[in-house]
Amino acid sequence: xxxxxxxxxxxxxxxxxxxxxxxxxxxxxxxxxxxxxxxxxxxxxxxxxxxxxxxxxxxxxxxxxxxxxxxxxxxxxxxxxxxxxxxxxxxxxxxxxxxxxxxxxxxxxxxxxxxxxxxxxxxxxxxxxxxxxxxxxxxxxxxxxxxxxxxxxxxxxxxxxxxxxxxxxxxxxxxxxxxxxxxxxxxxxxxxxxxxxxxxxxxxxxxxxxxxxxxxxxxxxxxxxxxxxxxxxxxxxxxxxxxxxxxxxxxxxxxxxxxxxxxxxxxxxxxxxxxxxxxxxxxxxxxxxxxxxxxxxxxxxxxxxxxxxxxxxxxxxxxxxxxxxxxxxxxxxxxxxxxxxxxxxxxxxxxx
Amino acid sequence: xxxxxxxxxxxxxxxxxxxxxxxxxxxxxxxxxxxxxxxxxxxxxxxxxxxxxxxxxxxxxxxxxxxxxxxxxxxxxxxxxxxxxxxxxxxxxxxxxxxxxxxxxxxxxxxxxxxxxxxxxxxxxxxxxxxxxxxxxxxxxxxxxxxxxxxxxxxxxxxxxxxxxxxxxxxxxxxxxxxxxxxxxxxxxxxxxxxxxxxxxxxxxxxxxxxxxxxxxxxxxxxxxxxxxxxxxxxxxxxxxxxxxxxxxxxxxxxxxxxxxxxxxxxxxxxxxxxxxxxxxxxxxxxxxxxxxxxxxxxxxxxxxxxxxxxxxxxxxxxxxxxxxxxxxxxxxxxxxxxxxxxxxxxxxxxx
Numbered sequence: 001x002x003x004x005x006x007x008x009x010x011x012x013x014x015x016x017x018x019x020x021x022x023x024x025x026x027x028x029x030x031x032x033x034x035x036x037x038x039x040x041x042x043x044x045x046x047x048x049x050x051x052x053x054x055x056x057x058x059x060x061x062x063x064x065x066x067x068x069x070x071x072x073x074x075x076x077x078x079x080x081x082x083x084x085x086x087x088x089x090x091x092x093x094x095x096x097x098x099x100x101x102x103x104x105x106x107x108x109x110x111x112x113x114x115x116x117x118x119x120x121x122x123x124x125x126x127x128x129x130x131x132x133x134x135x136x137x138x139x140x141x142x143x144x145x146x147x148x149x150x151x152x153x154x155x156x157x158x159x160x161x162x163x164x165x166x167x168x169x170x171x172x173x174x175x176x177x178x179x180x181x182x183x184x185x186x187x188x189x190x191x192x193x194x195x196x197x198x199x200x201x202x203x204x205x206x207x208x209x210x211x212x213x214x215x216x217x218x219x220x221x222x223x224x225x226x227x228x229x230x231x232x233x234x235x236x237x238x239x240x241x242x243x244x245x246x247x248x249x250x251x252x253x254x255x256x257x258x259x260x261x262x263x264x265x266x267x268x269x270x271x272x273x274x275x276x277x278x279x280x281x282x283x284x285x286x287x288x289x290x291x292x293x294x295x296x297x298x299x300x301x302x303x304x305x306x307x308x309x310x311x312x313x314x315x316x317x318x319x320x321x322x323x324x325x326x327x328x329x330x331x332x333x334x335x336x337x338x339x340x341x342x343x344x345x346x347x348x349x350x351x352x
Numbered sequence: 353x354x355x356x357x358x359x360x361x362x363x364x365x366x367x368x369x370x371x372x373x374x375x376x377x378x379x380x381x382x383x384x385x386x387x388x389x390x391x392x393x394x395x396x397x398x399x400x401x402x403x404x405x406x407x408x409x410x411x412x413x414x415x416x417x418x419x420x421x422x423x424x425x426x427x428x429x430x431x432x433x434x435x436x437x438x439x440x441x442x443x444x445x446x447x448x449x450x451x452x453x454x455x456x457x458x459x460x461x462x463x464x465x466x467x468x469x470x471x472x473x474x475x476x477x478x479x480x481x482x483x484x485x486x487x488x489x490x491x492x493x494x495x496x497x498x499x500x501x502x503x504x505x506x507x508x509x510x511x512x513x514x515x516x517x518x519x520x521x522x523x524x525x526x527x528x529x530x531x532x533x534x535x536x537x538x539x540x541x542x543x544x545x546x547x548x549x550x551x552x553x554x555x556x557x558x559x560x561x562x563x564x565x566x567x568x569x570x571x572x573x574x575x576x577x578x579x580x581x582x583x584x585x586x587x588x589x590x591x592x593x594x595x596x597x598x599x600x601x602x603x604x605x606x607x608x609x610x611x612x613x614x615x616x617x618x619x620x621x622x623x624x625x626x627x628x629x630x631x632x633x634x635x636x637x638x639x640x641x642x643x644x645x646x647x648x649x650x651x652x653x654x655x656x657x658x659x660x661x662x663x664x665x666x667x668x669x670x671x672x673x674x675x676x677x678x679x680x681x682x683x684x685x686x687x688x689x690x691x692x693x694x695x696x697x698x699x700x701x702x703x704x
């Protein structure tokens with residue numbers, strides 16, 4: 001199947017629908033399990049034929065598992081650069097998975113909630129992502145997939161330390177649970193740094209929009225566990241849940257303070273962002289994210305009415321470089337993308 | 353008469369109506385004659401009773417002259433700070449005339465084209481200002497006023513060097529002729545500095561929006577003669593006319609180049625300015641001037657339609673601090689002015 005037939009470029013995956021609990025502050029909840037299959041070297045040492053063998057083993061384990069949501073296979077080296085970047089922009093693959101694509105693969109469910117990366121840093125990265133704040137549900141789904149697959153695949157597992165992984169930081173549960181949050185209030189009130197320090201002390205970390213090593217663009221953060229060893233999956237989920245609840249109440253407090261003490265200033269920033277999004281003829285990704293973030297805050301606070309979360313969230317996705325080029329049907333220069341992005345924003349950002 | 357009864361706060365004077373020739377680039381043409389009356393010390397040494405005597409002499413000379421446009425007298429020390437600043441914002445008095453107001457006066461015609469400052473740096477500063485580019489007309493008017501007044505007033509005059517003035521730079525004709533021009537194209541193409549150097553070589557100078565020592569805010573410049581000695585009035589007018597014609601063709605060339613080579617970039621700047629003016633909740637004077645200047649350029653170039661010059665020019669005037677306070681009916685803090693300014697811009701800047 002071709003990328004263009006599988007995805008609707010103008011729509012985001014389920015996880016960006018803006019529904020689910022805490023959806024004013026929490027964008028999505030996500031978990032991934034790192035797994036490796038016995039009898040094969042870890043990814044750094046593996047041969048191309050062995051990679052193929054793993055893909056086919058995973059494929060048959062999925063056929064055997066018969067999930068209610070079928071998963072579709074894409075071989076990363078069958079895709080072109082634009083397709084790979086497109087998958088990354090939709091948060092389905094990591095940056096690493098788009099680079100050096102030989103022998104790498106991804107299985108994806110149509111609604112984009114389930115994806116399994118094959119031959120990334122580990123043989124398997126089983127990912128589940130849902131909109132809103134619902135770690136228990138995500139855990140149920142990812143755990144169910146993992147259990148069913150394990151009946152056909154023999155995982156590297158030590159009774160003493162748990163699942164074995166390429167990188168020691170993933171040894172144990174192999175679980176990374178993460179929640180994407182939108183924290184413009186904490187950034188505007190300059191309270192964010194103190195809070196990120198506290199999160200680090202609890203062995204959790206705040207990454208940018210596209211995971212490890214990326215910037216916190218548009219006031220978005222992914223909060224996730226740093227440690228996979230020594231805590232059970234349920235402890236990780238419990239701790240992350242408690243951190244997100246704290247963050248939510250801190251962000252709400254910051255927003256309330258801003259409304260109480262700096263309302264006009266806040267409205268000024270939000271409306272200016274809206275004015276720029278509705279009028280610019282040239283705009284880059286980073287500026288777009290920043291203004292969309294403020295616009296989202298405006299919608300959250302009822303300052304701007306008549307803009308749906310669905311539209312806002314779609315704009316976060318479709319104004320990205322690969323999405324713009326998919327929409328346009330061909331490769332575009334940076335200048336042409338900046339103009340197309342501005343024109344799409346003008347067209348879509350109409351108050352209804 | 354009270355300032356509030358004389359002026360319509362929401363309207364600009366005739367000179368900002370946006371009519372007259374070259375009105376896309378030339379805002380207004382202006383001349384002032386510096387005159388002093390025999391038998392009195394120059395302003396630096398004059399006593400308060402002598403100042404009063406001069407005001408009354410000027411008043412009777414005006415009564416005798418019977419101009420078709422009657423002039424109304426305002427004593428600067430009868431006015432409060434806000435009134436004085438209001439007159440400065442309308443370009444009727446100089447900064448100097450608002451400071452230390454004792455014994456100073458102004459006579460103004462209802463359409464604000466004629467004003468006579470009494471006891472400024474010289475006893476008399478006879479000013480005429482008209483919208484658009486028409487130095488010969490302005491000269492006719494100012495010269496006619498000067499001649500009629502001179503029949504009742506005995507001016508300090510030397511047959512060898514001409515009119516005598518407080519400052520040697522005004523000796524001779526006592527004439528300063530100036531043209532206010534809007535040069536966003538020359539600023540954007542960075543050609544302005546070379547051109548200002550050329551103007552300086554011709555003994556003309558480019559001052560900011562409010563004359564001597566003020567900044568070139570909003571891409572506006574006042575081009576005027578530096579020398580009043582050794583050139584006749586008609587030579588000064590001729591030279592200034594030729595400079596303005598040159599400037600106009602250079603500005604038009606710059607705008608054409610921008611449209612040809614950087615159209616999208618230009619449109620981007622203009623529409624962003626428009627978006628900010630229509631959406632800001634807090635905006636200061638300098639930012640307002642900058643965006644109104646770009647909006648004016650957009651209207652000049654047909655990029656933005658449905659905004660009248662009349663409205664644009666009124667906004668340049670009424671968004672100034674004293675005008676805002678007059679509109680509001682009381683003294684306002686900087687913060688309150690910035691909010692009121694934004695709200696007036698939103699209300700008025702509606703495409704019709």
